[in-house]
Each structure stands twice: as C-alpha cells, then as structure tokens.
Amino acid sequence: MQRLREILDPFLLLLIGTVALASLLPARGEAAGLAGAAADAGIVLLFFLHGAKLSRQAIWNGARAWRLHLATLGTTFAVFPLIGLATQQATAIPPSMRAGLLFLTLLPSTVQSSIAFTAIARGNVAAAVVSASFSNLLGIALTPLLVALTMERGGTGGLISLSSIEDIVLQLLLPFIVGHLARPWIGGFVSRHRAMLGRVDRGSILLVVYAAFSAAVVEGLWQTVSRGELLLLAAACIAMLGVVLVFTLLLGRLLGLSREDAIVLQFCGSKKSLATGVPIAGVLFPAGAVGPILLPVMLFHQIQLMACAVLARRYGAAADAQARLAAAG
Template identity: 45%
Template structure:
C-alpha cells in the first residue's frame, strides 16, 4: 500500500494533469461546464466519505477529547503560526501568490484516508485517528475560511466576508458528508463490494479538480511567473515546515503522557494537510485569483508528507508489532 522512495500511480497522474493543463487547458464555456461537473463529483466524493465513517468509531473516539484537542492545536494553531512567522523569509522568495498558497496550506484541516491508513500501518489508535481526522475536516470547513479572511484577505480586501464562502463550502462538502453518514447503513455495504471503484472515483475527482485549477492558472500565465529556483524554494519551505511539525508532533504527546498508540495517532493526524478538501476550498475562497499558484504548495506538500509518513509508518510497524494491537473501525 505504501511505496517508499517511489512515485505511486496517483502522484504520476497528478503530474500528468498539470502537464495536460499546460498543453491543453480548458477555458471559456467548456471550463464552466467542467467546473459544474467537478462540483458534482466533489459532492458525491464527500457523500462517500460520510458513508465510510462508522458510528462506533464516532462514539469510541469522541470521548478522547485530549487527543483531539492536541491534533486541533497542531492543525489550526501551530501550522498557521509557523506559516505566518515564515512570512519575512518566504514572501520575498516565493512572491505574494505562492506565499498565499503556502499560508492557505497551513490553514487547511488534516487528511482523512491517509491519516487513518498510516496510523493503522504503524499500529496506533485507529479509532481515535478516524474521529480526529474526520472532525478536523468538518471543523476546517468553518475555520479555514475564517483564517483566510483574517490573515490573507484582511488587509487586501477590507470588505471580504467569509460567511458566503463558509455557506458555499458547507453546501459542497458538509451537507453531502452528513447525508452519507445518515444513509451509511444503505450505502456502505455496496461500497465494500466495489472498493477499487470507490478509490478510483476518489482519486479521479481530485485529478479533475487539479486539472481545472491548473487550466485556469495556465490561461492566466502561471508558467511565466514561476521559475525553477522558485519551485526549489517552495519544496524547501514545505519540507522545513513538515520537519518542524513532525518533531513537535513526536515529542509533545510524549511530554504530555499519552500512550504509544495515541502518540502515533496524534503524529499522523497532526502533521498532515488535505489535498482532497484543500483544492475545492481554494476554488471557492480564491475565486478570481490565479488558482494554480494557490494549490501548488499543497500539491507539493502532499507528496512530501506521503513519502515521509510512509517511511515512518513502516518503521514503526516493525518496531511496535509485539506491543500494540491495531483495531479496525472501518466496517
């Protein structure tokens, strides 16, 4: 499941989408039709995400409030603080649009699928990871627009109101998620029969969003604004913030007395950022902005976090095998 030091098929396809958008970008009326189709696919995707989450996981995980509070702190306090503190260094190196994208990445919630998968592989507290990652995504639908409004658009657009963006994000992501949760008993048995189709739809939706985002950016002159050195600075910035967060997510839970299984869940849930929710949110929050510049940092960070977490999860899996038993909550 985890391919170390190698590009998996999904990552290769992400690169292909960027290349395709560069060569054959969608624009004009076809772009508007493509956007509508993509939004429908996103709504279905989050409906399926809601159907995946078991009620037992919610009940079992929701009581572990200390763990969720710490993951929340890493995701929505420490990450944004580091992004803001890095402004004097990154703004001159990356330029305003890429720095906005980097800061937006810092404001995003945690991942769901990969956080759970890595926690399971490393033999951590899977139930807590399911709850924490899912709640992070739900809360992020409200917190991320507020952070973007206050720290990105606060000075450049004094009349920017996040309320409409929150409502739009809720309609696109939250309402389908809740519907999936309510209809789980009817939907999930069918999802179990076709897991490969569900996974393919999940990844295809993200690929569609990335293609649409980069098409708009290419039409607006993306590759005339970014050079190789700027990309290198961005990779270094993403790698640096991931290193700092991972060190904190590794040592702080130890200092606070969490057991080993909880430490693993906190580490993987608190150090990651979501691409699946991030790109749709960017489309809404940064409408009219060069979207490719905004989503490029999260795409780069996404691949780095998967590679690093894959290495660590496999190492901990061998290390923790005699001590920690993993439990399955994804019924």
C-alpha cells in the same frame, strides 16, 4: 525500485499528469465553462460520499481519548496555522504561492494515510481512525473560517469572494449532511464498493485540478513562476513538516502519552489532506487563483508521504524488535 514504488503515491503521478495536461492543453472559452461546471459537480459528489462514509459512531467516539484528540486538533488547526503565518515573511516566494502555503496549513488531517502509517508503526489504529475522521469533519467548517480569519492578515486579502459562504454551504456542508443522513440507506453500498467509489473520489479531485490549473495557465502561471521559486516552495514545505514532526514528538512526551497514542499524534497531527484541500480551494478562491494556491498542497502531499513512510517503517521495526526481545526474555 520496490521501495520507490512504496514511497511514491500513484495518485500524485496522476495529479502531475493532470497538471501537465492543463499546461499543454488548458480549457479555454466554452470548454473552460464546461470544465468548471464538471469540477463543481465533482466537489458536490465528493463531499456527499464523505458524508456517507463517516459513521455516526465515529463522530461520537471523537469525544473520547480527549487529550490525544485535543492535541491532534490543536496541532492541525492552531500550531500549523501559526507556522503558515510565519511563512508569509518569505518574500522570495511569489505572493500567490505564499497564499498557498498559508492555505495548506489550514487544512484538516488526512484519513487513509494517517491510519495506514499508524498501523505500520504499530500505533493505536482505532484512535487514528477517530482522530483523523474527527479532524476532517471539523475541517469542513473550520478551514473556511480560518481562511477568512488568517488569509486577510497574511496579506492575501481579496482572494475570497463575498459569495464564498453560500458556496461552502451549497457545495460542501449540504452535500456532506445529505450524504451522512442517507447513510442508513446507502451505507452498505458505500462499504461494498469502496474501491470503485475511491476512484470516483480521485476522479473528482482530478477534475478540480484540471479546471484550476487550466485557468491559472491561461492567466500566465508558468510565465510568472521560476524553477528557483519552486525549489524555495519545496524547501518551505520540508521545513514546515520537519518543525511539526519534532513538535508532535515533544508534545507526546510532555503529555505522557503511551507510545501507541504518541504515534497517532505524530502521524495525524503532521498531515494535511489533499483530498479535502482541492475541493475547498475550488470553492473559496477565484478560478485563476486556485492553481498557484494548490501547488504547495500538492508538493506537501508527496513530501509528507515520503517522510512518514520512512518514520513508520522505523517505528514498526523498533516495535517488532522490542516484542521479539520480550518474547525471548
């Protein structure tokens, strides 16, 4: 039971509860407008806080250890999207969820879990902080650009409105820049109240998810998606993660990375950020399309946590055993 609690992400349980609430009591009419406005405000607040949290030193450090960081970014923003384009041939999965699979592969890496798993595995934690933070910083601009470039080719054209660029600037980039510029004045407050602001982060994401799935339910989401299709979607997520885990393992060996840096490549390169994906989807896509697009992101989020938790513990146990042998010798 304890191990189950360690693997299961409590926030995912909140997300599932939010989806269930939206399925049973979706926001309609005037309430839908209020939910959408609250979700937009949550997105602005979320990216403002992201900007305030990221130190300038972390940005400058992104240029160091260039082989590791280039390998991680290449996996995140090149190899993953190619896999996403390949999934568009899975015609058994509904087109809207295939669009979600492709969108998933265009997202940046996670920050907190990548660093946490690197620490458990006895990897290079400092490099993981830089690599994951740099990935998220670039993702604010790269993910919308990749969506515009690949989702048309992936057969999901027509989902992105002409006002998306303006929305990206006003809801994502501008709040992020303002938050980062305000860091000298509010950085101390942000550092002292990380736990409270973390709850604000998660609350903002839950608002976006509720608004998105409410719109999708009103449009008939659960009447058009079967259990079999959900199982196929989960299988596709597992397969994608497996391919990337093997790829990053082999790439680390090919580049001759140290064990500690190879762990960073595997954990930072194989993750996709739910916290970044939810608000970006809310900005890029019409309300009725966001729900199905977020399903793969939510599934992949939990699958990656479970798989990487197992890997991290095994790597950490192996490193500890090797250290004990070295000390005994």
